[in-house]
Amino acid sequence: MGKHDSSKTRVVPVFDQLYQLDASGRSWLRELLSLPVGGNPVCLSSNCDLTIQDIGWGKNEKKLQPPVSLLSWLIRHPQAPLFGGISKDPVKARKRSEWIAGSEEMIRGGLALLRNNPTGEDWHIFEGQSQPDVFIQTPDLMIVIEGKRTELKPTTSTKWMPGRHQMLRHIDCAWEIARRRKIVGFFVVEGEKIDGEVPECWMTYAKETIAPSAVASSLPHRGPEEQQGIVSCFAGVTTWQRVCMTLNLNWAMLPDVVEG
Numbered sequence: 001m002g003k004h005d006s007s008k009t010r011v012v013p014v015f016d017q018l019y020q021l022d023a024s025g026r027s028w029l030r031e032l033l034s035l036p037v038g039g040n041p042v043c044l045s046s047n048c049d050l051t052i053q054d055i056g057w058g059k060n061e062k063k064l065q066p067p068v069s070l071l072s073w074l075i076r077h078p079q080a081p082l083f084g085g086i087s088k089d090p091v092k093a094r095k096r097s098e099w100i101a102g103s104e105e106m107i108r109g110g111l112a113l114l115r116n117n118p119t120g121e122d123w124h125i126f127e128g129q130s131q132p133d134v135f136i137q138t139p140d141l142m143i144v145i146e147g148k149r150t151e152l153k154p155t156t157s158t159k160w161m162p163g164r165h166q167m168l169r170h171i172d173c174a175w176e177i178a179r180r181r182k183i184v185g186f187f188v189v190e191g192e193k194i195d196g197e198v199p200e201c202w203m204t205y206a207k208e209t210i211a212p213s214a215v216a217s218s219l220p221h222r223g224p225e226e227q228q229g230i231v232s233c234f235a236g237v238t239t240w241q242r243v244c245m246t247l248n249l250n251w252a253m254l255p256d257v258v259e260g
Contacts, residue, residue, distance in 0.1 A: 006149035025052035038206030039236030062135035064173035126160040163217025196241020
């Protein structure tokens with residue numbers, strides 16, 4: 001991230017401006033949701049309530065809990081981590097080593113801890129909280145946005161899951177708490193040319209996000225109907241330039257580099 005940190009040079013300046021212009025969101029949310037391309041068009045009814053109830057970005061990013069069904073699936077499918085050690089704690093490391101080796105006792109024990117965990121053990125937790133760069137909730141919508149600037153591509157794995165695509169992960173976690181709300185998830189990236197055109201590589205990544213292989217590897221704990229429901233929430237990708245142009249924000253006010 002460094003001096004071009006996307007959160008500090010794009011996410012916070014843009015969404016702070018929008019929120020300061022209209023904290024209710026009613027004057028800009030519908031237009032914002034019309035911008036993503038490469039995914040599923042966002043169709044909102046005329047009476048969709050766009051009044052913002054909750055927000056999270058920058059220092060106040062929302063932390064979304066992983067689905068219990070995913071935690072259960074991971075326990076039932078032992079595998080070594082993609083990177084890093086299994087734990088610095090010797091007791092946790094021993095238990096995870098036995099689990100990786102396929103110990104039925106450890107699998108049963110991990111599943112039992114998901115149901116009742118009076119001691120607060122966490123050796124059996126193989127996915128942490130998801131933190132979208134932007135979270136917006138209204139009575140009818142739950143919006144999760146991943147902002148990029150210099151990043152060349154989206155994240156497509158976690159330590160314990162080789163195919164857990166970042167945006168599907170955000171939507172999957174939101175799916176657990178949305179209730180009747182419609183979920184919308186998309187990327188905002190740095191655009192090309194004077195009109196802020198979406199880079200071709202990001203159009204490709206948008207397609208790859210909802211490819212059958214990505215859905216299968218990202219959502220193994222979901223049945224076909226839920227998988228397709230989550231896919232339908234992905235709106236695609238837009239650019240910071242198009243957000244600013246469409247919503248009349250001052251592009252020149254966005255810092256090029258992080259100060260200090």
